[in-house]
Amino acid sequence: MQLHISTYGTYLHVKDAMFDVRRKGEDGKVINATYSAEKVTHILLATGTMLSTDAVRLAMRHNVDIVFIEQQGDPIGRVWHAKLGSTTKIRKRQLEASLGPDGLRWVRSWLLAKLDNQLGFIRSLKKHRPQHADFLDDKLIRTEALALSINTLASATGSATCVADVADTLRGLEGTAGRLYFETLSYVLPKEYQFNGRSSRPAQDAFNAFLNYGYGMLYGKVEKTLMMAGLDPYVGFLHRDDYNQLSMVYDFIEPYRGWVDEVVFRLFTAKKVNKSHVSEVSGSKTGQSLNTDGKSLLVNAFNEFMDNDPIRYRGRNLVRSHCMQLDAHQFANELIGKTGGLPDLIKL
Template sequence: MQLHITTYGTYLHVKDAMFDVRRKGEDGKVISATYSAEKVTHILLATGTSLSTDAVRLAMRHNVDVVFIEQQGDPIGRVWHAKLGSTTKIRKRQLEASLGADGLRWIRTWLLAKLDNQTGFIRDLKKHRPQHANYLDDKLVRLQALSLSINTVEPLAGRPACVAEVADTLRGLEGTAGRLYFETLSYVLPPDYRFSGRSSRPAQDAFNAFLNYGYGMLYGKVEKTLMLAGLDPYLGFLHRDDYNQLSMVYDFIEPYRGWADEVVFRLFSAKKVNKSHIGEVSGSRSGYSLNAAGKELLVNAFNEFLDNDPIRYRGRNLVRSHCIQLDAHQFANELIGKTGGPPDMIKL
């Protein structure tokens, strides 16, 4: 169970050894609900909410993840226990891999998995949209060509085999693939829901507002997953090592972004989203963000998709959140030589 607390003024504390969530209703009366610490796995608190130190202590005792998020869903910090929880050898090898051929192999694996999942999703869309077959076939051919380019790009002769030597090329290929992919999703949506490419901070349309919030939720899940596996979420291979940049989160998340895409697309294609789910963003740049109703709609759908809808993965029936954890532990083990290297493809 996740406690996703976003309503302004809501307070989380402890009552009878349980989490107690309180807020004032529209009539001014206090609304309260209690939850067993043994059943809660994550607590997400948006800006404008608060919690007690007793609630933090109860969460730590039960290994409950506490994440602080922006109202748009992006994680801004988390409460974590004081122990590393794994060997430092993993992080040392992660740094070494980032500078050599191992890092390049992993980046290829993650990017190719992302494109493979995107093309798989488009093929699924094609099954139910024969009127768009020619358009979708063209996009599939172009995405497959980009996959081939990513798989074969190499540093110039005499240059070391590492991500740094081909980073700009890989980013360019990935960016082109992303534009084609989102053009395709927009094209097959009902006309009222179509959008003009990706936009963030703020989103320029409802679809991107939902997508940005979904990615924000996924960032938080991936960060925790990496930490549980003993990996450094800041030490990436492809994404730049800027100040406070969760570079490995942005690298490792690539194969799983399609899950957020799929959930959001389903909501829009089923016409479950309307104007009551979004609000306008004021400031120097105008745009849109999810309101409380929109967040509730997406959070429930995404959590159901990640935690209660098993898929067949590597010979096992697993919920998607466990697939991410399995991949993170495999990545960590392969860094320290417990298995034989990156898989050919992560298919989800």
């Protein structure tokens, strides 16, 4: 199980060789809950919470991962055991995989999952917009062809032996698919919300401003997910290893970008977005960004979508944040030749 401790003032310490979590209830009375160190796999502590050094020692003895996070979930740091256990092996295998055929296999799976999700979203649009059937069919056919090209280029039977052999071509195919996808989203939006392709730093329209902020939130969630699974967020397979670049975050995030797209698209098609949610950006580059009201609207909708709206995933009813964690654990386990599922999560 995972202990997710985020309530302000909650104190984690040790009692009878067990983790003891102490906090005040709404009535002001102290509430205690104890957990066996043998059953806990991860401890997440948000800002405003506390733990004792005895709790740290107990965690280290039982190879329990301790991660410190911001209240919104972005990781701050973690406690490393003097003996890192499987984390060292995971990161070593991650680096080895980045240079060989295993990395290419994972990149292929992530990109194909991303395109498959985009295709699924376009098909769902077609069901409710028969007047756009010809336009949407064209985008579906062209995107399916791009997915086939990615699959062929990066398959085990291809001539490439590592990501570096085909990285530029893969990025080109992915980029073309993205252009078709966002052309589709713009085309079916109400005219007042339509936009001219993806733009960032800054966004040139309200839709892209919402997308940019949403992707930023998702980056933080993916980084935390990778860290919790023992993976290195900086050692990527497809994205370049530039200084301080979270290359694996940018790789691993690909299948999940569609969740941000869906949340933003719903807000716009439901006409919940208006001019009061964005502000003009001035300076060397002009554009638009979310203001306080816009951020509040998106954050609430995105968190609800990620953490309170379960979906059927691999035979289990899981919220989307847990789906990502399950995938990250599977990725880490496969790197070291193990299989495993998602540990239980207890929020405190």
